[in-house]
Amino acid sequence: MSNPPKPALECRDVTVKFGDVTALSDVAVSFAPGQIHAVVGQNGAGKTTFARVAAGLVQPTAGAVDVMGEEIRTGHVNQSRAAGVELVHQSFALPPSFTVAETMEFGATGKGGVYSRRGLSEKWRSHLASLDVQVDLNTRIRDLPIETQQGIEIARALVMDARVLILDEPTAVLSPTGIDMLFARVRRLKERGVTVILILHKIREVLGIADTVTVLRGGRKVEGPLPIAEVSAERLANLIVGDAIAKTLDRHERDALVGTKSPVGEGAGHPETAHGPSVLSMKSVSTRPDSEGTALDGVDLDIRPGEIVGIAGVEGNGQKTLVRAISALADLASGSIRLAGHDVTGEPLGARRAIGLRIIPFERNVEGLSLTSSLWQNWSARELLQGSLLRVIRPATVREACDRSLREWSVHYHNSAQKAGSLSGGNAQKVILAREVDRGARLIIAAQPTRGLDIGATAFVWQALRQARDRGVAILLISSDLDELFDISDRVVVMLSGRVNGEFRAPFDIASVGAAMTDAAARKSA
Structure with missing residues (x-):
């Protein structure tokens, strides 16, 4: 009888402490080679810390890491990479001004040099093609869609023939089509013998892609790796939050956590509160190009009192500029903005706040606090x-x-x-x-208000927005999470390249919204 294959990656009683905070506690887990493994848990469960330990970015306080049966020196990126472990972070680290070919070369060598553009393109074309990354190698990173940038990140990580590829929250910034593309790419990597570990937060995605799932809670391993065929969505949800908390969740909170069905939404149905003149009215608004993001191009947008309007779109398609324009932080090239009946086109932020503008910003630790x-x-x-x-x-x-x-x-x-x-x-x-x-709020801009929050904090934010809506406040909700948008919004507006590319009402059709996000076949339904 042949010996069983050695684990592709094994953590043996790994503990990580940051001062008085224990991020991981005695985590022991091993991942079989050539499979797709999911690691799940709430915010603060230790998922990213686990990934960073495996990739050599964090030195554990105790414990050891083995790759293909050989113990590696922890806390050293070069050691982990030499052993065949690569990590693709949630926030991409691609240099925006580099071409694709330059990015690949720099990622492989870590240094620049004198090269011909044609020579670099020829050098990396076959590698990218082998991973189904279809791109002009002379295109600059900043001009590429998010899905392509992610493909390049993965291709760059695999330059050194990685045996274990860890993707940290890879679906967080992708459209539905982008997620399908990512999962197809992951399956092809599995066929090539690469072990893929996905840090995920949606149970629907886990059930759709993984061979096994491991659950972390409070820095400890709860279960896993469990064969995905033996795990139901309900059981996985209970493992993530714990039985005691699971019993306290209402239907909306459980749906947000489980997310097993394609979202269709119930947000509409508040005509008794969504009435009267628009609180926000943007007419043909275009902004001047700057370095902060995609410029707006002829945007028309109206939000009435007691209405939640969700903004969908692959990140980088003008969502941040939309918020900046409403907040008087982007220069308008044309168009007008009215807020609570006042023409505020040329008014500063203070004047807009005085008549009821409130902002929950994209980056709470940078812009918010x-x-x-x-x-x-x-x-x-x-x-x-x-x-x-x-x-x-x-x-x-x-x-x-x-x-x-x-x-x-x-x-x-x-x-x-x-x-x-x-x-x-x-x-x-x-x-x-x-x-x-x-109580003075008339328009609340909520930009990615639940990103990075666990289910309890997410439910709290949703409840606060719904209560404000029920008081007659107009709410502009910007989120990359379609489940969130569909569950809470009365209307969803899709942005693409700084333009409005579709408007939808509940019940929402994820295929139509996804098509509008990627310009596959923009539909507009009243």
């Missing part, structure tokens, strides 16, 4: 933005008001003087909600 400032200073920023900078601010009074607000929003914190950077992602987002979702 000053991590080195106190909670009360972050919370009181709205007073400074909406009023005169010369007005007297009484810290004691502001702190009292801040404490009342943070308690109302169930923020877990010690005191309002602590730094914002000390909070978890969910609590940091609640601080922003406490500041922005106030």
Whole structure:
């Protein structure tokens, strides 16, 4: 009888501590070669830390890592890569000004040189073609769609004949078509004998692609690797959050976690609140090109009181510029913007906030909060933005008001003087909600409001937006998660290359929305 194959990757009792925080605790797991393995868990479960340990980016406090039965020196990227382990991060690390060929060469050698453009293209054409990455090798990275950039990231990771490829949240920024392309590419890698480990957060995706699944919770391994044929969606959901929490989830929260069916949405059906003149009205808005993102090109958009309008689209198609235009941070080339009945086309952000604009920004730790400032200073920023900078601010009074607000929003914190950077992602987002979702809000822009949050924090954000909608607030929801958009939106507007490329109402058809996102066959339905 032949001996069983050695695990492609094995972690033996791996523990990782960052100061007083334990990110991984005695994690022991082994992955069979030539299979597709999923690793799942809530935000903070330890998934990314696990991936970074395997890739040599994090030195574990205790434990060992084996590749194909051989122990490797942990905490050293070069050692892990030499052993055949490659990691593709959720945030791509491609140099935007490089051509595809230059990017591949730099990724392989780590240095520049003197090359002919034709020579580089010839050198890398067959490698990219073997992975079904169809691209002009002289195109600059910044001009490529997200799906192609991801394909190049994977191709670059496989230059050194990687035996274990780890993809961290690879579906987070992709359209439905892009996810299909990714999964087809992963299956081809499996056929070539590559072991693929996918860090995922949607159970529907896990069931659709993986051979096995491993569940982490609170830095510990709960189960796995479990053969996917032996795991139901309900059991996997319970493993992710724990039986006690699973019993407390309502239908919307469970659907968000399980996500086993293609989303169709129930967001529409609030005509009793969505009435009256538009709170936001954008007419033929175009912006001047800048370095911050895709310019808008003739955008028309209206949102009424008591309506949630979702913005769908592959990232980088003008969503950020849309928010900047509404916030007076992008220069308009033409068109007009009306907010709560006022023409604000030439008005600054402060004036727009004074009549009811509120913003939950894309990057809560960059745009939303000053991590080195106190909670009360972050919370009181709205007073400074909406009023005169010369007005007297009484810290004691502001702190009292801040404490009342943070308690109302169930923020877990010690005191309002602590730094914002000390909070978890969910609590940091609640601080922003406490500041922005106030009684003076007329239009709330919620940009990726649940990205990086676990199911509990996600449900809290959804509830806050629904309650604001029911009070008559107009909400612009921007999300790369179609499940989220379909579940909560009354209408979904698709953006492509800075233009509106489709508008849809519930029940939503994922195929039609996906086609509009990729320009396959843009449809418009009233």
